Amino acid sequence: MAIPQGANQRWSLDFLSDAFADGRRFRILAVVDDFTRECLxxxxxxxxxxxxxxxxxxxIIAWRGRPAMCLSDNGTELTGMAVLRFSQERQIEWHYIAPGKPTQNAFIESFNARLRDELLNETLFTSLAQARAVLAAWKDDYNNARPHSALGNLTPTEYAKRNALGPQRDGTLRYAEGSAPRPVASPSPLGSYSTGTLSIAG
Structure with a gap:
């Protein structure tokens, strides 16, 4: 599978499990953008x-936009009619990794390992409200405060901003906060052609 070359090209999803202090189990849905490494x-x-x-x-789509693809395992929650209908109605390709091949979802597996080592294994959860608050704080720190070696030692949020496309005054596209060169040819002035076709002299 090709490595994504921009934000929202592929989101990876996975579930993690943990337990409260009283033994009750709870689950966590993790969603990651494979290009920016942002935890969504x-x-x-x-x-x-x-x-x-x-x-x-x-x-997520309401504030970020629609992904081209979602990647997940074959868990029953992700293979049912609700997800199938969602992917068809939103026109999002959904790709399932081969059973027993978590390395095919390597970006989120790496993320899950970090989340478990840094937070889940170190925290005694007493309630769902506490778990949600702690996860939200960790997510904010992960996205906004921690440099990522695979992103040139930028945080995921910084990397996303550097690679976000935005319009310039002349109408061409640039990378926001980036250093992409300006186009070689300037856009033609408005009204330079009376029609949309190009006539060839001769």
Whole structure:
């Protein structure tokens, strides 16, 4: 599978499990942009159905835009009708990794390992509200405060800003906060052609 070359080209999804101090289990839905490495969501609840997954993805899409593809394993929550209907209606390609091949979802597997080592294994959770608050704080720190070696020692948020496309005054596209060279040819002035076709002399 090709490595994404821009934000929102591919989001990876996965579930993690943990337990409260009293032994009750809860789950976490993690969503990561494979290009920027941004953590887009950490959703904790005692139950996370396919319908709930699609609702959470719609929340992300509302502020970030629609991904071209989602990548996940073959868990029952992610292979049901709710996800199938969501991907068709939103025109999002959904790719499932081969069973027993977590390395095919390497970006989020690496993210999950960091989340488990730095937070889940070190925290005694007492309630769902506490788990959500702690996860939100960790997500904010991960995205905005920690440099990532694979991103040239930028934070995921900084890397996303550097690679975001934005318009220049002359109408051409540039990388926001980046150093991409200006186009060789300037855009033609408005009204230079009376029609949209180009006539060839001769």
């Amino acid at each position: 969501a950490l959703v904790a609840d005692t139950s996370l159905s396919g319908l709930r997954v699609t609702r959470e993805l719609d929340v």
